[in-house]
Amino acid sequence: LAIIWFVSQIFRRVHGMLKLYYGLNEEGKTVDQAESMDPCDINGPHFDPEVYLNKLRRECSLGELMDQETCMVKQIRSLDSDMQTLVYENYNKFISATDTIRKMKNDFKKMEDEMDCLSTNMASITDFSARISGTLQDQHAQITKLSGVHTLLRKLQFLFELPARLNKCLELQAYAQAVSSHRRARCVLQQYSHMPSFRGIQDDCHAIMDKLAQELRQKFRDGGSSAKDLSECVELLLQLDEPAEELCDKFLSHAQSRLEADLLGLEAETDILEFIDRGCNEFVSSLCLVIASYQELFVNRPQEGELASKNIPQMAIGKLHAFVDALATRYFSLVERRIQEEKSVGDNSLLVRALDRFHRRLQAVAKLLPGSAVPSQGTEIVVRAARERIKQYLAALQSFYLNSLTDVRQALAAPRLGGSSAGELLSTLSASILNQIKSVLASVHLFTAKDITFSNKPYFKGEFCSHGVRESLVVNFIMFVCQSSRQFCESAGDRGGSTPPALLLLLSRLCLDYETSTITYILTLTDEQFLVQHHSPVTAVTALCGEAREAAQKLLNHYVKVQGLIISQMLRKSVETRDWVNTIEPRNVRAVMKRVVEDTTSIDVQVGLLYEEGVRKAHSSDSSKRTFSVYSSSRQQTRYAPSYTPSAPMDTNLLSNIHKLFSERVEIFSPVEFNKVSVLTGIIKISLKTFLECVRLRTFGRYGLQQIQVDCHYLQMYLWRFVSDENLVHFLLDEIVGSTAHRCLDPAPMEQSVIEVICERG
Incomplete structure (x- = not known):
């Protein structure tokens, strides 16, 4: 504890010395520091060693006291080292200051000697100048008079030599120098023209200048060798007081002939960039030079004499505007015609x-x-x-889309691909169209690039982005895709015309994909790239999606109709081309029924590649074993007594009609949902309804009825798997068998077991 107390005393003494050195107040704090009143604060002014030691004894253990001692020893050593360093640095600074003061004393002594010498020299110079001024005071007026006489003689000499000088300049064609010399002497000759000698000089100069003016007029009439020479001729003629209006007309006439020659040279250029470069470097540059020269000669020229009373600048400006507008109109017509010839939309950067x-x-x-x-x-x-470019890109997108559809049709017609490639074709078609749209947007985006001067115009910041790119290009193309897709439904005949049914299905899925995601993605991409702000009304995304969904629905409905009519045509021909009264006893399922099942299976695979499965109602356990004959089915056996004989067909028809009253109505051409089950259900409804109507128009014999029983049982064995509700197939096939029995001359049905054997064998 004694050591700690001793160390604290030393530390406090050193701390006080440092406070004095660094200019702290007597309490050891700067002004902005708060005073510490704690007697245990070793750095505070009110530090009490006894209190501090007592506190340490009370609160610290022996180990902590030893640690505290060690810490203080380290601080003392560090402080001692800092003090030594500070002493050394202050000693070096003191030595440097002493040397500097000694050197300044020597320098000031030398400077004082030089200032004394300079003061002596200045006094001598002042005395010498005063003596010279006193000596020349009497001759100053005489010298001034002689200098004026000398200047006058030089002027008179210039006037007397002026005619010869002008003739020499005329011979050397130094017209500018001649006009300058004459202008310098014109005022003097005019002032002293009453004196005969000066009048003679004036007349000679006038004759020479008239000749010079005539030569300048001839040179100006010939057009000169360059625009610079032409401007010099006009400048000199104006200085010779030639009429400004006449010179304006002649100047513009000569300039027009030169600029028209530049315009004729533009027609030979074929590349759009070279055409614009040549037009700018030759025609526009020459036009700017003509404007600058004309303004310098006639507009911004200070008017003197009679010209000052006339409104020459206003007149000259009017003529200049008319001249520039006329030539610019011709140049702009050439530019627009050349731009219209730029039909290629591959690389837009050249045009931009x-x-x-x-x-x-x-x-x-x-x-x-x-x-x-x-x-x-x-x-x-x-x-x-830019607007025309938008139209060209729209036409290019439309052409690309139609060409892509042609490629798809060819791929669908190729035997090696078949229906299994419909999904790949859809992906390829959708990706190619989307990539083409992105490419077009990238090309059009060059019109709004930051390094393009006209991109900061209000049109390219607003209307071009919203109505030009978004509406005229993107929205119109999407509408074109939907409308052209619907045209495949409108132009098709009873069997779909020349349009493959697979194409209708593929386009339906394409339009549905556009409605779900593609349209939103394309418009979002457009808005982000062009920073479109919808200040004015634009086509809403929901409206476009509704258009695409409507097109998809129409295409899918038409696909169902076409496929249903194709199968119906087979069934109709199979019914109409057969003699059902005199037919033989059935031994097999007719080939057309097998073909119907095969085509339905193929359609199921085709639709499954593009659409989801859909929802089906739960199937009964005996779906493949149902029978439909009004004489042999389980349902009909419960309706009629076992003693029923074929002699009462009307009763059978009556009971069938009564059953229909309590059955749910079947909508044959109801809208189709976007799933495989709904599509197949629609096709099978159309096919079986056609089969039913054809049966109602024919008359059947015993074996004809039995053949229909076999065919319907075969269809039931397979078709129930494709529809959403198997009862629908049961109902329609039941109607077909019932109608056949009603139209049969000898209604003797075939045993159900025999029908099953024939169908299973088939």
């Missing part, structure tokens, strides 16, 4: 780059000629080109 350069260069005309309609007309051309 060309339009960007075209629009960028026209901004120079706006800066040179404020108020000109040329830049706005150029922007309208760019807008029309």
